[in-house]
Amino acid sequence: MRLRLAIVAMSLMFGSAYTLSSESEAKSLEPSVDVGSDLLNKMTHSHRELNYRAIVSYQVGDQLSSYRITHTVRDGKEFESLESLDGSHQDLVYHGHDVTCVHPGPQLIRLFGGEEEQGFYRYYDIDVKGAARVAGRDAITLMIRPRDVYRLGYKLSLDKETGLLLRSDIVNQQGKVLERFQYVMLNLDISADEAVVEDAKEVQHRAAKSGDKAALATSRTWRPNWIPAGFTLAQSENNDEAGMTYTDGLAVMSVFVEPLIPLENGGSSAIVEGGMRRGASVSYTVAFPEHGSFATVVGEVPMLTAKQVAKSLSWAAQ
Template identity: 85%
Template sequence: MRLRLAVVAMSLMFGSAYTISLESDAESQEFSAGVGSELLNQMTHSHRELNYRAIVSYQVGDQLNSYRITHTVRDGKEFESLESLDGSHQDLVYHGHDINCVHPGPQLIRLFGGEEEQGFYRYYDLDVKGAARVAGREAVTLMIRPRDVYRLGYKLSLDKETGLLLRSDIVNQQGKVLERFQYVMLDLNISADEPVVADAREVQHRDIKPDGVAVQAIARRWQPNWIPAGFTLAQSENNDEAAMTYTDGLAVMSVFVEPLVNTEAGQAVIAEGGMRRGASVSYTVAFPDQGRFATVVGEVPMLTAKQVAKSLTWAVQ
């Protein structure tokens, strides 16, 4: 479910409690990159450590859906239910995840720190804006703008008291909102013993770690010959020869390679082209000489997905 992916993506990137006093937009714009980095670091935990019940809306293009989320932490483990409130009824339960698990997004942000000419800040400008109000709560807004054409921008509103991400807008280079995730009701006064939704199916979690930190990629015959600067290879515990995933701390994209199916006349079934849904794109390129086709999927501009897909090369046997 796309909304489940959005919630997980937010939990990979943001969280933790903080309190900050802002007098005006003008004063808030003077905050340094280091302060913005600290806010991102603090945000890494709040989504995962708080007990709360919420109603959220999730908009992709002209399609709007709403969900009820219940999140609790018991004995250091996360339990979360996600219930669809419109359309076909779908319930998911996500549980048993250690809240101390490290993910590549926040880890990269912490490693890069607040130096404007290092890591994360080579590729994004971060501004702390003035106060906002989301879901009836006071919030602080972060504007994250890409410094190149290979990334999307973000407008994030965080709860002033807890640091919980209350609203996320993903925007293109022209400032158009591609996708929006927003709390419309938030109740932080719930018990850790809050029951999960009955008869919901479990969502398994696969831990992802940056390449070179804890896990190394297995040998592959293929690899992208071009990846935007700042993206780092990340792999799951169960390495997959048919897939590679990259992140820059905010954006995530994956490259998938599959066997190419030909018609009886010997023509490839797969045609080159791209698709977009909200902030997510996919671009597919066929490699007939290799009997394979590659698809790049991620929350990046179509230009990025296309260039990565077309850059794939194969080792000589």
Template identity: 90%
Template sequence: MILRLAIVAMGLMFGSAYALSLEPELASLEPSAETGSDLLNKMTHSHRELNYRAIVSYQVGDQLSSYRITHTVRDGKEFESLESLDGSHQDLVYHGHDVNCVHPGPQLIRLFGGDEEQGFYRYYDLEVKGAARVAGREAINLMIRPRDVYRLGYKLSLDKETGLLLRSDIVNQQGKVLERFQYVMLNLNISADEPVVEDAKEVQHRDNKVGDAALLVSQRTWRPNWIPAGFTLAQSENNDEAGMTYTDGLAVMSVFVEPLIKAADGSPAIIEGGMRRGASVSYTVAFAEQGSFATVVGEVPMLTAKQVAKSLSWAAQ
């Protein structure tokens, strides 16, 4: 408490002077000649190809968490650890992820990078919004605004030198920040042999390519009859009928179908409705006649999740 009061007091005393001294510094940063699509393409590579250690903060609503990230590339393989600095979260570590592995979202962004009237760029407006400083680094601000009501917006700050994403705000249609990720410290001068976290849980990664899951759609008895334009089927969670995942290059949305849970009197125990946590939403609909219920989860507006969930239909058996 004493430390917190001291920080507040210093902020009151020096806040105005600091703000005035910072403005000329930001103004002196040279504007970027790169386009929005150039910056996005650079971003999709940078975080996977650099060696770095960082402290990051992650805010959802009024909940704030902090983590230490260590990322290295050795012999074309990625190694990354994520250590929680507060709470009781378990530490995670990625081992041996091939840097050439195809990720659906970045692939969609790069796929249409040459023509901003197609694909990803048909559904978002990109605008370079000048310079900033994040984690002591010169950064370039990039605004990504959806062209329809079925997506969220993004305010990104990218490292000017490397393209690394230093800050990301996910915002709703009214511009309210739903979720924020931000680097508060970044060290790009670490060795590729930097050790990962001891006793951390290893996370398995599956290589999923855009379009692979389309081969399995015909085997399913259910499917959504409406998906927002621009979303592409990216992967299947399993080879069964559990779920399908869609992405437009930024937003990710999954559809899951499970056996219907029933109450003691035989009526459906599932109540239609949605929940939100930060930028993530879920919407559930019961299909009693099919003995199933569907849930759509993703970083999309509730309207989108609801319409997708309610559009599901089953093939005649």
């Protein structure tokens, strides 16, 4: 899941083709909410509508991995293979996803356009930082800075010709890069009939059923009493009785509740409260022995956010 999230800048983020009409138009780009909003909106779907093969690098802390991606669109459906180029060999095939399917992240970004006091744009400042060069292609860089302490920041480089996300740096409040995804080679001249990897594991998208969210909200006995403003409950296969997933358009955060393991002496297993970090991803666990459960919050958010959400959980009276 973590790699897939990085490749699309969060399975919630980026993908129609975006073309600047002329070099003079590119030079005329001025930093503004409108320009940044337009670029971000187009970025949310370009990666899903293009045919391409690419080599990408993915860095978490001091660990660096590389992959080959082949992505095609046939009859309105996405087909994508992901091949590991180092370490233990692993191939994935992702196919059958309708390109018209709208995910909650892109939906939040597109819904409010560039209105500063609405939705996604109320919680992030977006600046156009100008020209860049990534994977031998001209790019435009966006700086996305959170307006509060409950989110991380992003530095995104978009292909000038297509709007494809070529590089993504996720940074903390101090500007330190926690995680980086970057194209090192991109070939857009491939056929939609490109073959996928043989003998690879198949990964399929499961769409949520209408009405699931309301039904689960009624049946679930627990809920977080605090979620950062701007985060919306995402309706997906992850929102079962054990978990809830939230997004603000960029950041994704999930809350899971599991039962404590009973012991032979009649007690239950001890859970030590605390958090862990790997790159931009954190987890924070809190025990609720009075309810025979423990909660874990995971996501690409600051540790402060995960901790406050986990400790805010409450249970309905039985």
